[in-house]
Amino acid sequence: MKIKPLFDRVLLKLSTQENRTESGFMLPETAPNKPEIALVVAVGDGTNLDGKEIKMKVKVGDKVLFNRYNADEVKFDDTVYYILREIDILGVMDD
Amino acid sequence: MKIKPLFDRVLLKLSTQENRTESGFMLPETAPNKPEIALVVAVGDGTNLDGKEIKMKVKVGDKVLFNRYNADEVKFDDTVYYILREIDILGVMDD
Amino acid sequence: MKIKPLFDRVLLKLSTQENRTESGFMLPETAPNKPEIALVVAVGDGTNLDGKEIKMKVKVGDKVLFNRYNADEVKFDDTVYYILREIDILGVMDD
Amino acid sequence: MKIKPLFDRVLLKLSTQENRTESGFMLPETAPNKPEIALVVAVGDGTNLDGKEIKMKVKVGDKVLFNRYNADEVKFDDTVYYILREIDILGVMDD
Amino acid sequence: MKIKPLFDRVLLKLSTQENRTESGFMLPETAPNKPEIALVVAVGDGTNLDGKEIKMKVKVGDKVLFNRYNADEVKFDDTVYYILREIDILGVMDD
């Protein structure tokens, strides 16, 4: 069973190892309200409230920077997921 | 007697067993303000305030993820129902 | 003398017996800020602020679900009435 | 000297006898923040901020239901007047 | 040196004698946050943020009713002026 986000929402899977990368990127884990990195695991179809479909920018597999307080948190098989609107994703990590 | 939601609202039926699935999905029942799973039992026609009809994305029978604090709660025959706008539904559970 | 609601407003007549139906529907009377059932006794013409007329969805005689805190309360001959915008009506009771 | 309301505003004259009618209508005078009945004594031309003129729904002589906290209060020759936007008038009393 | 208001703003000159007229109009001088009468001494060109020019309704010489808390106050040669958006002017005094 999987979650299919509605409208322009994105489902993110938080993973602590995402916060340390080969090139040394490290997000402050103890600081509250700081952006974190997570993996995109599902995206909505981008439809807005007027029924217009807007192309989503992020895709499954992207690593993105986001703020936890802009997202709803759900747990599944001991993994933490976040659901948020794409507009609230700050940026995509570019390998 | 049934409730027919108006505009882009959706009527949800909360059921505690929905929060445990075969694949092990389990939402934290004790955490407040966390998303929950519920069953769609009725949907509005999607009309917005300008009289334009927007196709609803969810349908009766869908299991959806939503936040209780975005919904109005009503009780009927000892069952708890929630009414909320479709835009406030986070995602659809995909079997 | 009657009240004719303006714009997209609806006039509701609250009646305690509406909250118990043949099929057993019962709204929690003691809980504050919970939806209640009321009878539509008058509706506005649906005109919005731009002068555009939008067809009203509810009609006189409908039993509707609404939240008291979204409405203005007036008393007439010992009966309590509520005036609210149609968009704030949660749903229509379907016999 | 008279007050000509601007835009979509309406000038109301509050009169205590308006709150008792032949059919017995009585608004709770002691309750704060409850709707009251007043007489329309002047209306604006309905122009909105984009310069578009929208037809006003109420006219001089109408008795209307309104909330005092949505209006600005002025006194003239010991009479209390209220100025408010037409959209904030709840309804028109229909004799 | 004079002040030319920008956009849809209006410059008002407050004068205590404006609050007593031949017909006896008197605004409560001691009540805070009550409308006052002032003289229009300059008006903007009415342009809005999209560059569209909307015709101003008030003109130099008009006596208008306004609320001090919706306006910015400046002093010039011991006279108090107020600058506010035209939409915040409640009405024009009609002799």
Next chain:
Amino acid sequence: MKIKPLFDRVLLKLSTQENRTESGFMLPETAPNKPEIALVVAVGDGTNLDGKEIKMKVKVGDKVLFNRYNADEVKFDDTVYYILREIDILGVMDD
């Protein structure tokens, strides 16, 4: 090195002598949150968020009336500058 304001912003240079003019204009220097006069030293191109270019009303050299709490303050070579949106400028001083 100079600051080029973005969008519809304007850069102002505050100068205490601007607040006393030949004709005697004097703004209350001790009162907080009162409008002040400043010199326009740079203006943005007026583009709005939709990419549409709106003609700016003020130009370099204008003396304008503005409120400090609507502006961002920067210091350069012991001079205080303010950056604010043009819509927040109350008026232009007309010699």
Next chain:
Amino acid sequence: MKIKPLFDRVLLKLSTQENRTESGFMLPETAPNKPEIALVVAVGDGTNLDGKEIKMKVKVGDKVLFNRYNADEVKFDDTVYYILREIDILGVMDD
């Protein structure tokens, strides 16, 4: 690994030496909530929520004036970065 800002966001690299320039520009380092200078290191494509692409005004290499409280802060290899919407950048430093 680099951060690619989404929508109309801009990635800034804060550097303390940016706050002192040859011409003597100095921003108050101890004052909170005052604008600071930073280097643009990446820009989004400018797409807005309706899918319309708006040309970005700032480019990589620009020195810009911004307010820290309008931005999200991330750390990478001991450098502080800020992500904010372009509309929240006050101005571009012009050499």
